[in-house]
Amino acid sequence: MSRILIIGAGGVGNVVVRKCAQVPEVFSDICLASRTVSKCEEIATDIDAGIRTAQVDADDTADVVRLINEFKPDLVLNVALPYQDLAIMDACLETGVDYLDTANYEPPDEARFSYEYQWPYDGKFKNAGIMGLLGSGFDPGVTNVFCAYAQKHHFDEIHYVDIVDANAGDHGHPFATNFNPEINIREVTANGRYWEEGEWKETDPLSIHETFDFPEIGPKEIYLMYHEEMESLAKNLKGLKRIRFWMTFSENYLTHLRVLENVGMTRIDPVEYEGQKVIPLQFLKALLPDPGSLGPSTKGKTCIGCVIDGVKDGKQKKIYIYNICDHEECYREVKSQAISYTTGVPAMIGAMMMLTGTWKQPGIYNMEQLDPDPFMDKLNVHGLPWTVTEL
Ligand code: NDP
Numbered sequence: 001m002s003r004i005l006i007i008g009a010g011g012v013g014n015v016v017v018r019k020c021a022q023v024p025e026v027f028s029d030i031c032l033a034s035r036t037v038s039k040c041e042e043i044a045t046d047i048d049a050g051i052r053t054a055q056v057d058a059d060d061t062a063d064v065v066r067l068i069n070e071f072k073p074d075l076v077l078n079v080a081l082p083y084q085d086l087a088i089m090d091a092c093l094e095t096g097v098d099y100l101d102t103a104n105y106e107p108p109d110e111a112r113f114s115y116e117y118q119w120p121y122d123g124k125f126k127n128a129g130i131m132g133l134l135g136s137g138f139d140p141g142v143t144n145v146f147c148a149y150a151q152k153h154h155f156d157e158i159h160y161v162d163i164v165d166a167n168a169g170d171h172g173h174p175f176a177t178n179f180n181p182e183i184n185i186r187e188v189t190a191n192g193r194y195w196e197e198g199e200w201k202e203t204d205p206l207s208i209h210e211t212f213d214f215p216e217i218g219p220k221e222i223y224l225m226y227h228e229e230m231e232s233l234a235k236n237l238k239g240l241k242r243i244r245f246w247m248t249f250s251e252n253y254l255t256h257l258r259v260l261e262n263v264g265m266t267r268i269d270p271v272e273y274e275g276q277k278v279i280p281l282q283f284l285k286a287l288l289p290d291p292g293s294l295g296p297s298t299k300g301k302t303c304i305g306c307v308i309d310g311v312k313d314g315k316q317k318k319i320y321i322y323n324i325c326d327h328e329e330c331y332r333e334v335k336s337q338a339i340s341y342t343t344g345v346p347a348m349i350g351a352m353m354m355l356t357g358t359w360k361q362p363g364i365y366n367m368e369q370l371d372p373d374p375f376m377d378k379l380n381v382h383g384l385p386w387t388v389t390e391l
Contacts, residue, residue: 001025001026001028002026002027002028002029002074002075002355003028003029003030003031003071003072003073003074003075004020004027004029004030004031004073004074004075004076004077004351004355005031005033005067005068005071005073005075005076005077006020006030006031006032006033006077006079007033007034007056007058007064007076007077007078007079007080007084007088008034008058008078008079008080008081009032009033009034009036009039009040009043010034010039010079010080010180010291010292010340011179011180011290011291011292011336011337011339011340012079012102012137012179012340012343012344012347013032013034013043013079013080013344014043014292014334014335014336014340014344015334015336015340015341015343015344015345015348016077016079016344016347016348017030017032017043017044017047017051018043018047018333018334018335018344019334019344019345019348019382019383020348020351021047021049021051022382023348023352023382024049026352026355026356027348027351027352027355029052030049030051030052031051031052031053031054031067031071031073032044032051032052032053032054033053033054033055033056033067034055034056034080035055035056035057035058035080036055037053037054037055040053040054041053046335052071054067054070054071058078058080058084058087058088059083059084059087060087061087061088061090061091061094064076064087064088064091065091065094065095068091068092068095068097069095073097074097074098074355075097075098075099075100075351075354075355076088076091076092076097076098076099076100077100077101077347077351078099078100078101078102079101079102079343079344079347081103081180081182081183082101082103082104082105082106082183083105083106083107083108085101085103085104085105085117085118086105086117086118088101089118089121089132092130092132093121093124093125093128093130096128096129096130097130098130098131098132098133098354098360099125099130099131099132099133100132100133100136100347100350100351100354101133101134101135101136102135102136102137102140102141102343102346102347103135103137103140103183103228104117104118104134104135104140104228105117105118106183106186108268109268109269110268111186111187111189111190111268113187113190113226113227113228113231114228114231115134115228115231115232115366118132118134118364119364121364122363122364125362125363125364126362126363128362129362130362131354131359131360131361131362131363131364131365132363132364132365133350133353133354133359133365133367134232134364134365134366134367135228135229135232135366135367136346136347136349136350136351136367137342137343137346137347138304138323138342138343138346138384139163139165139227139229139245139304140227140228140229140232140366140367141229141343141346141347141350141367142304142323142342142346142367142379142384142386143163143229143304143305143306144229144232144233144366144367144368145346145367145368145372145375145376145379146305146306146308146321146372146386147161147233147237147306147308147368148367148368148369148370148371148372149321149372149373149376150306150308150310150319150321151237151238151368152371152372152373154308154310154312154317154319154388155308155310155311155312155317156310156311156312156313157238157239157310157311158237158238158239158240158308158309158310159239159240159241159242159309159310159311160240160241160242160243160307160308160309160310161233161237161240161242161243161244161306161307161308161309162243162244162245162246162306162307163227163229163230163243163244163245163246163304163305163306164212164214164222164246164247164303164304164305164306164307164322165245165246165247165248165302165304166212166214166217166220166222166247166248166302166303166304167247167248167300167302167338167339168214168217168220168248168300168301168302168303169298169299169300169301169302169327169337169338169339170298170299170300171289171294171297171298171337172297172298173289173294173297174252174256175252175253175256175257175288176288176289176291176294177288177291178291178294178337178339178340179291179339179340179343180285180291181281181284181285181288181291182281182282182284182285185257185260185266185281185284186268186281187225187226187227188205188206188225188247188249188257189205189257189261189266190205190225190226191203191204191205191226192204192205192206192207192208192223192224192225192226193226193230194224194226194230194242194243194244194245195230195234195240195242195243195244196241196242197241197242203224205225206223206224206225206249206254207224208223208224209221209222209223209224210222210246212246212248214303215303215322215324215387216301216303216324217301217303217324220248221248221249222246222247222248223246223247223248223249224244224245224246225245225246225247226245227245227247229245229366230243230244230245232366232368233366233368236366236368236369237368239310260284264280265280265281265283265284266280266281266284267279267280267281268280268281291337291339291340292336292340294337295327295330295331295335295336295337295340296331298327298328298331298337298338299327299328300326300327301324301325301326301327301338302324302325302327302338302339302342303322303323303324303325304322304323304325304342305320305321305322305323305386306320306321306322307319307320307391308320308321317390318390318391319388319389319390319391320388320389320391321386321387321388322386322387323342323379323384323385323386323387324387325338325341325342325383325384326338330383333383341383342384345379345382345383345384346375346379346384348382349375349378349379349382350367350375352378353370353374353375353378358371358374359371359374359375
């Protein structure tokens with residue numbers, strides 16, 4: 001029995017609330033809060049399970065503290081935007097409440113993708129006796145847990161990790177993103193980066209690509225990008241020689257993105273327009289389909305997993321751990337496409353691990369630092385079954 005405050009009522013927030021409501025023995029009291037309270041009310045009314053709703057400005061620590069003092073949660077689950085992470089963590093510190101998120105803090109004026117802002121909270125969280133779990137989505141999140149599981153059960157030493165993320169879904173729009181367009185485009189247009197022999201190597205955006213044959217999907221072109229889980233995995237996987245992250249993009253998506261970039265629509269600096277300051281990427285977000293609305297039209301599957309190479313009992317070994325998720329099945333269950341689903345389910349499971357005491361310890365943690373087994377078991381139970389194959 002526990003009380004959870006969920007902040008953010010977008011695509012991922014919708015899934016988290018519905019999945020928490022399916023486990024009332026753990027999440028007995030749920031409050032969904034966001035900037036636009038009508039979005040919370042719409043979801044809560046549709047679920048009809050006594051979920052409370054509230055308005056909050058999560059950029060304002062004092063406002064989050066006010067809401068925490070009113071609702072008195074055991075845990076705050078942050079699925080607003082990465083810009084709010086620090087304000088919500090500060091509110092958790094002030095009130096002594098556990099914290100969980102799915103994306104690392106980003107300063108709004110710089111796409112940095114680093115844990116450098118959140119890791120320094122470790123000492124403060126330890127002193128306050130509270131826990132902060134960072135990146136409990138799919139990637140980051142489940143991909144970190146897959147690596148920890150491989151480390152525990154399959155390898156004496158892991159040498160190479162390739163995280164491979166395919167969305168073979170079709171939403172029927174000429175161009176749309178599967179999660180918040182601003183965050184998604186900041187990530188995709190950034191320089192690529194991978195870690196090798198103790199150093200970060202930088203590449204031009206989406207300049208390195210190859211073909212990968214996905215189970216149930218078939219061959220797709222995958223593109224090397226930077227992704228935040230590599231920062232913690234490079235630190236926490238002993239003996240690692242290289243880690244890279246790859247994602248699929250269709251030719252259509254890349255052509256649209258190239259045009260938008262070339263005309264300046266993906267810029268994140270303010271532009272003067274008719275006496276007003278406009279940030280082109282934020283304006284573009286207002287024009288693009290809301291990812292939360294893509295559920296009914298999206299068909300096809302996602303496949304996200306890790307190809308891991310290392311040594312066991314003196315012999316070289318390579319495995320592939322992955323999950324396949326079907327957009328239409330997700331929509332039938334929680335009125336969402338698979339990208340929000342694959343993020344929202346691990347967020348719920350991470351919260352369950354903390355609230356049941358399975359993962360409870362003071363300080364700031366990335367997912368691979370905790371015992372992967374109970375989390376892996378819950379993935380099978382709550383809609384994200386996984387497969388391990390030896391290559
Ligand atoms: P959405 O844009 O759909 O939803 C964000 C929600 O946060 C909206 O309800 C928005 O309110 C609310 N919000 C924004 N600013 C504030 C604020 N200042 N105070 C209160 N509420 C606020 O995003 P998604 O649901 O697609 O993504 C949510 C998070 O999940 C993001 O951080 C994203 O990076 C992360 N993510 C993680 C993944 C993973 O695998 N780890 C994968 C996909 C996403 P409003 O409705 O008013 O705009």
